[in-house]
Amino acid sequence: MEMTRLGKTGLMVSRVSMGCIPIQRISTEAAVTLLRQAYDLGVNFYDTAHVYTDSEAKIGLAFSHGIRQNVIIATKALCTTYERTMEQLEESLRRLKTDYIDIYQWHNPEVISADFPNEHGPYQAMQDAQKAGKIRFIGITNHHVARAKFAMESGAFSTLQFPFSLLSTKEELDLSFLCLDHDMGVIGMKGMCGGLLEDGRLPFLFLNQYPHIVPIWGVEKLSELSQFINLLHNPEPFTPEMQTEVEKLRAEHGDEFCRACGYCLPCPAEIPIPFSMRALTIIKRGAMMGDQFTPNRVAEMQRIDHCIECRDCVSRCPYHLDVPRLLKVQQAGYMKLYHNRQ
Numbered sequence: 001m002e003m004t005r006l007g008k009t010g011l012m013v014s015r016v017s018m019g020c021i022p023i024q025r026i027s028t029e030a031a032v033t034l035l036r037q038a039y040d041l042g043v044n045f046y047d048t049a050h051v052y053t054d055s056e057a058k059i060g061l062a063f064s065h066g067i068r069q070n071v072i073i074a075t076k077a078l079c080t081t082y083e084r085t086m087e088q089l090e091e092s093l094r095r096l097k098t099d100y101i102d103i104y105q106w107h108n109p110e111v112i113s114a115d116f117p118n119e120h121g122p123y124q125a126m127q128d129a130q131k132a133g134k135i136r137f138i139g140i141t142n143h144h145v146a147r148a149k150f151a152m153e154s155g156a157f158s159t160l161q162f163p164f165s166l167l168s169t170k171e172e173l174d175l176s177f178l179c180l181d182h183d184m185g186v187i188g189m190k191g192m193c194g195g196l197l198e199d200g201r202l203p204f205l206f207l208n209q210y211p212h213i214v215p216i217w218g219v220e221k222l223s224e225l226s227q228f229i230n231l232l233h234n235p236e237p238f239t240p241e242m243q244t245e246v247e248k249l250r251a252e253h254g255d256e257f258c259r260a261c262g263y264c265l266p267c268p269a270e271i272p273i274p275f276s277m278r279a280l281t282i283i284k285r286g287a288m289m290g291d292q293f294t295p296n297r298v299a300e301m302q303r304i305d306h307c308i309e310c311r312d313c314v315s316r317c318p319y320h321l322d323v324p325r326l327l328k329v330q331q332a333g334y335m336k337l338y339h340n341r342q
C-alpha cells in the first residue's frame with residue numbers, strides 16, 4: 001500500500017483510508033469483518049466520530065486484539081465546552097477499547113473565537129488530554145473555507161479534515177495547498193460528493209491528482225473498498241475526457257449542490273432537509289436508494305409546505321444554500337414526477 005505523510009504528525013497513512021460513517025448501517029459482525037479485511041489489504045487509517053452512533057464501538061471490536069498499535073485512529077468531539085469534550089473523549093476511548101487516540105479532531109466547530117487556545121473550552125481540553133497521553137495529535141474538521149483558514153493559520157492544529165472532491169471549487173482545492181505550506185495533514189472527506197456519485201473511478205482518479213490529500217472513503221462493502229485499492233495499484237492518468245466529465249457534473253450541480261452534511265438541522269417543521277434537497281438527484285441516479293415514491297417519502301416531501309421560512313437552516317448551511325427556495329424547487333419537480341406515475 002502506498003503511504004502518505006500526514007503533515008507535521010509525521011504519521012504515514014495509507015493512500016486508501018476509510019471513513020467510518022457507513023459502517024453504522026451494517027451489522028456489528030459485518031462491520032468487524034469489513035474493517036479486518038481493510039486492514040489485511042493494507043488500510044491503516046480509520047476516521048470516525050463520537051456522534052457516529054456505534055461506529056467507534058465497531059472499530060474497537062475489530063482492532064482491540066493485537067492490531068491497535070498497527071492502525072491510526074482518528075475520531076472527533078462535537079462539543080462547545082471543556083467538560084463535555086473530556087466526557088466525550090473518555091467515552092470514545094472506552095468504545096474504541098484503547099487508551100490513546102492518534103488524531104483527536106474538533107468536530108466542525110461553528111464558531112472559533114479569536115482567542116480559542118487561551119480559553120477554558122474544547123481546545124484546552126484536547127491540549128490537557130494530549131499532555132496526559134490520551135491524544136497524540138490535535139486536528140480540526142470543517143466545511144467553511146474561511147474558518148478552516150483561520151484554524152490553519154492559528155498553528156494550533158496538526159491536521160485539517162475538509163470536503164475535497166471533484167465538485168470542490170478552486171478556492172477549496174487551494175486550501176489544501178495552504179495546508180501544505182503550514183505542514184498540516186490534509187484529510188479529504190466526502191470524496192463521493194456526499195453520496196451523490198455511485199461509481200468510485202472518476203472521484204478516485206480526480207483526487208489522485210492531489211497526492212497530499214488523504215481521502216477517507218466511506219464504504220460499507222468490500223467491493224467498494226477493493227475498487228479504490230485496485231485503482232491505486234493500477235493507476236490511470238486523469239485524461240482530458242475525464243476533466244470534461246467533471247465539468248459536466250459541476251455544471252449539472254453548480255453552486256446549489258447539497259452535500260447532505262446535515263448541518264442545517266434541526267428544522268422546526270421537521271423537514272428532512274438533506275434528503276429532500278436531493279430528491280430529484282436521487283431519483284435521477286436510479287434504483288440505488290430504493291422506491292422514492294412510498295407514502296412515507298411523499299409525506300416527507302409534502303412537509304415542505306410547513307416551512308415557516310425561519311431560515312435557521314440557511315444560517316447553519318456551510319455552503320450558504322438558499323434552502324427554503326431550493327426545497328420548493330425539489331418539491332415541485334418531485335410532485336410532478338409523482339403525479340405522472342399515478
Ligand code: SF4
Nearest residue numbers: 267307308310311313
Ligand atoms: S426555513 Fe424552513 S426548512 Fe429551513 S429550518 Fe426553517 S422551517 Fe425548516
Ligand code: SF4
Nearest residue numbers: 258259261262264317
Ligand atoms: S442544505 Fe446545506 S447544511 Fe443542509 S445538508 Fe445540504 S449542504 Fe448540508
